[in-house]
Amino acid sequence: MTIDCKNEQYILDGKQFPCSTSITMEFIGGKYKTVILFHLRNGALRYNELRKFMPVVTERTLSLQLKQLEEDGLIKRTVYTSKPPLKVEYELTDFGKTLVPMLEVIAEWGRGVAAQKATVAKI
Structure with missing residues (x-):
């Protein structure tokens, strides 16, 4: 399954994400x-x-x-x-x-x- 950030939005734990990359950054984003x-x-x-x-x-x-x-x-x-x-x-x-x-x-x-x-x- 290919996840394409062009045509889909994602909802995870009640939050909306424009791309699968933003889901990753939700978990590991930040300096530390x-x-x-x-x-x-x-x-x-x-x-x-x-x-x-x-x-x-x-x-x-x-x-x-x-x-x-x-x-x-x-x-x-x-x-x-x-x-x-x-x-x-x-x-x-x-x-x-x-x-x-x-x-x-x-x-x-x-x-x-x-x-x-x-x-x-x-x-």
């Missing part, structure tokens, strides 16, 4: 969602581990992005309370794992652009 998903592609991480990968993101922004990704069914949040201290991990759901090939391509494209046009800043 794709970065979070990329870092979770190899397995579960704790909140502070994610913060280390993204030191420039504010705690509020990271928390909001994680909540949105969880609400969209792309990640799951697991709270371990069996012994103190409380431990929370985030990992991709099966639905979220369907994005991994695309995340790899996005990262590869970004590495190519960076190699041609960017300078490296140490943080």
